[in-house]
Amino acid sequence: MMKLPRKNRLRASALGALAVSGALLLTACGSDNNTGTTGGGGGNNTSAKNVKCDGAKGKLLAAGSSAQKNAMDLWVKNYMAACGGVEINYKSSSSGEGITSFTQGVVGFAGSDSALKPEEVADSKKVCTSGQGVNLPMVGGPIAIGYNLPEVKDLVVDAPTLAKIFDDKIKKWNDPALKKLNPSAALPDKAIQTVHRSGDSGTTQNLGKYLGKAAPNDWKYEAEKAWPAKGGQGANGSAGVAAQVKQVEGSIGYFELSYATSQSIPTAKLNTGAAAPVAANSENASKAIAAAKIKGTGKDLALGLDYATKAEGAYPIVLVTYEIVCDAGNKPETLGNVKSFLGYTASDEGQKILSENGYAPIPAEINTKVREVIAGLK
Known part of the structure; x- marks a missing residue:
């Protein structure tokens, strides 16, 4: 048997482990277990009514931030109810693990509570064959x-x-x-x-x-x-x-x-x-x-937050979870799923779920730009 180069063996091993984890836990209800996989989480929200499935089908693997897990549980549940031909597997672990899975080409998108570092952007270009990884703010909260x-x-x-x-x-x-x-x-x-x-x-x-x-x-x-x-x-x-x-x-x-x-x-x-x-x-x-400024350039929408604010009623220990995607060079077999699913999470309906479940929606001005980037992914 031909022996794969070490880099390819590591990537294949990571993909296999994530796929097995997703398959085993796909039907499990959402929980607070950070090592679990989202495949139709709990929550009492009604199913989404205005999802644009746009021909999305098959499986989509994603991984990363546990901060957004409870929101992701609800999003996946609602989205899969509306788009019956798609299976979304979000492995809730950590931002670091999510970024690693993304730069190894294991997942269609990653969740991270911190924007990509320059060296991580450089790594992403090996996977995003004609583009690079960009940060799309999707979930806010204290x-x-x-x-x-x-x-x-x-x-x-x-x-x-x-x-x-x-x-x-x-x-x-x-x-x-x-x-x-x-x-x-x-x-x-x-x-x-x-x-x-x-x-x-x-x-x-x-x-x-x-x-x-x-x-x-x-x-x-x-x-x-x-x-x-x-x-x-x-x-x-x-x-x-x-x-x-x-x-x-x-x-x-x-x-x-x-x-x-x-x-x-x-x-x-x-x-x-x-x-x-x-x-x-x-x-x-x-x-x-709401006081955050976009510090990213081009399609990258990384935010700069004011952690030392003294504004009345502003709680400064906040995070923004980014969905990290390729702005171009996505795999053809996952591109439709990524655009359709993230299009739902960034929609008015998807963002409304956040405020109902202990999170904070992304400010409308910023979210408008998020939707534009998602629509233009290729």
Whole structure:
């Protein structure tokens, strides 16, 4: 038997593993399991009514960000109900794994909570034979700071305090800094147990961007996908972090709001310097995302977010999940599916699902450009 070059063997192995995972889990209902595959997730939304299937058929593999998993569950469920000849398999893992799968040519599109780096764009050109990977903002939302402290129902934190907590500089819940922010709360003399993502994560990177911009004197780490600080406990995916916070009294962690909502985990308000502390909710995240500017060029729509905003009612710990696609050079067998499915997710109907499920829709002005790029994919 002819032995394939190592690069091809790795690509074939990744494709086989993803295909097997998708086949095994295609019919499973959606859950918070970050290693699962979306194939018709849960949710009580009605099926989509205005989907343009446009002859889409066959299977479409995708992978990446767990931040958008709950939205993707609903999108896939609704889309597959409308377009019966298509099977969408979204493997929820991490932004880093999604980008790797994309640049190896394993998936039709990837989800990432951070825009492609220059070296990743260069890698994408090997797959996008006549183009390159571009970032299409599709899902917005707050990164909630969830905590397990039965004594306190309305916790307030600010960026410097949060930085010190996650950097293991503030170790007790009754620390003077927390007392100052919560003068009427019965803060216990209890150890703080921090929980963070164990693998490469766009959620981690976005939290790092916020702490670096809003508390530069207390958070000295670069905003990378790998957790940078010492101490704390790592957990797999947003679902894993949420599960640990839910189970361990005295713990605190970070994850997308939908995970806090689904597990009834209380979330902290942020003292941003505005008139009142700001809660983590879709409306307040939308106020922060609405101020974003497109920093990408051409068909790339990567956004620049203001993590240090003090605007009234704006919740600044936000992320935007991008669907990463080839602007040109897509595989003919998946191009129709990619355009049809992402056309639905970017539609008014698809975006409405976000605000109903703990996410924030992409601002209309930006989303109009997203739709234009999707329509022009080739």
